[in-house]
Amino acid sequence: MWWEIEGHLEVRENQLYIAGIEASKLAERYGTPLYIYNGNRIIENFNRVKGAFEAAGVKPRIHYAAKANTHLAVLQLLSRQGAWIDAVSVNEVKIALKAGFPVGRILFTGASVGNADLKGLMQLGVRITIDSFSQMRRMKELGFKGEASIRWNPGEGAGHHEHTITAGKFIKFGIPEHRIEEAFLKAKALGLDIVGLHQHIGSGWLGKDVDVFLETVDKTIAVAEKAEELLGKKLEFVDFGGGPGIPYSKEQKEFPLEKYARGIIKKMKAADLNAEIAVEPGRYIVGDSGILLVEINTVEEKNVPVIGVNSGFNHLIRPAFYGSHHEMVVCNNVGGRNRKSFMVAGNLCESGDVFNESKQELRELPIPEEGDILALLNAGAYGYIMSSNYNSRAKPACILLLNGKEQLMVERQTVDDLLTKEKELEI
Ligand SMILES: Cc1ncc(COP(=O)(O)O)c(C=O)c1O
Incomplete structure (x- = not known):
């Protein structure tokens, strides 16, 4: 597949693997929707930028644009690599400081x-x-x-x-x-x-x-x-x-x-x-490191063939907001020959809530079974960070894969998280 990257995203026996781990197995272990980031790919991307400058004889200041992905563990990983930070809000500065960046390595713009x-x-x-x-x-x-x-x-x-x-x-x-x-x-x-x-x-x-x-x-x-x-x-x-x-x-x-x-x-x-x-x-460093796994819950002929999934633009807004293309992969049948064009529909009450570039542009995919896991690729930048609680839906869990190990990076929200700042009617 055009998107395969050795050691990062691979297809083995028709299954999607990320950092050497079967994506469907991660969905089973952590549930869906699930963001998965490969920390080694983040390091690789950082080093590719640094290397391109160093090859031409200059040591650059690489200010990672935190807005692309502000997870604490991601920032800590980049701090270890010697990155600086481009921050666009006071909270981004605070998060970068918490992640261990010295104040002198942060520029607010x-x-x-x-x-x-x-x-x-x-x-x-x-x-x-x-x-x-x-x-x-x-x-x-x-x-x-x-x-x-x-x-x-x-x-x-x-x-x-x-x-x-x-x-x-x-x-x-x-x-x-x-x-x-x-x-x-x-x-x-x-x-x-x-x-x-x-x-x-x-x-x-x-x-x-x-x-x-x-x-x-x-x-x-x-x-x-x-x-x-x-x-x-x-x-x-x-x-x-x-x-x-x-x-x-x-x-x-x-x-x-x-x-x-x-x-x-x-x-x-x-x-x-x-x-x-x-x-x-920002995007260059984290964009291709992350994928979003969602579960297919509906496969049906409506007025167009529809695949319904348990996520939507509340979790990945780029297709709905920018008309962006995100490659979609049926994790347990990546190269399936029995294919058809679908509208891949989210679970929000908005007709623009599709993961296709638009409602009209259907996506050809192997015909899936309900219960299959679909991966949206290149979701590491401007993905989770632009997510919301629209329709009172919880934000997904996020995990990090690094050096053959895995860790939970962000817990899945619960309804209590949605209510923490809410007050009962008092007047
Ligand atoms: C000031 C500034 N710097 C850096 C970036 C990062 O951009 P990108 O993720 O495309 O590298 C942005 C994002 O638009 C920005 O506003």
Whole structure:
């Protein structure tokens, strides 16, 4: 199968294996819906990013974008590898600290950052990226004494969906191109200690997007040089954000990591800068490490052939929200020849609750039996972390496989968990 990765996802005797363990057996042991992450694949992916830069002679700061998957055990695993953290909320910073990241290895880069957030961040002592003139002014008013960087919008973006493009026109993030020099001058006048420049043009790019990205790298480097002139000092780092994607479907190719890393390095070496290179990959590190197992409870001809499962967009929202493709695999009959096209329907009361890219695009699968387990692949990033309790359904359990061992990472919720913060009617 196109998605097989040796030692990670494999088909043996028509069964799906993850990290050498039969997926159906894990479903039996832990129940479904179940998120499974292969920790060794996470380490491998982290090392692939690091290796691509090191092969070109640079030790990068790899700020893992915690938003992709904020499980404590995943963060701890990445802390062990020497990762830094890109955090977008005070709670992400707190979780990263709990996971053992030193405060100096965390950079907060948020949007519409309010004073409550700023006070929280200042108490934690974390470095902050400035997203607006308003934020800069309020940081000064609140007495911010730490180090800061400035996020700018380099005018062009890329991403797998309109929602994930974060630079260009009609974008809420960062300081726009025509005001970036003003931003450095303002920060200097306010006495803020600016140590870095930040860009993030979007999430989930593949091949052709690297060229667009590298154009923004040129622009960012020019801005960094200008910033040093305006500030009268050298920058400590330039952060090029996240974005490298993974192939979710057969047609998509592997992300050209070498071209990406070499491109950044070549341009940085040619520049008049001594700044360290930072990048913020999230999806690339955890995306293909995780799968979601769901149980097939209905196989039936409705007005279309339907496979009903015990999960929905409350557990994996990417198909419903972005129209994203997630490969689906019948775990106990991966290559079955008796096939048919189905709507794979979730158990929520919404007609858009399907795991196909859309209601109209049916998915060809081996005809399953009720009780079979279906795996949704590439669910390690923006999966569990975007899940909800819609329809008062519990969030799934999550397990981690690492070095031939397995552990429960997140317990399955119960109805009591849904009620913990609820109050009885009192008035
Ligand atoms: C500031 C910032 N950095 C990094 C990322 C990570 O993106 P990705 O998971 O595509 O690498 C994001 C996500 O959109 C982001 O907003």
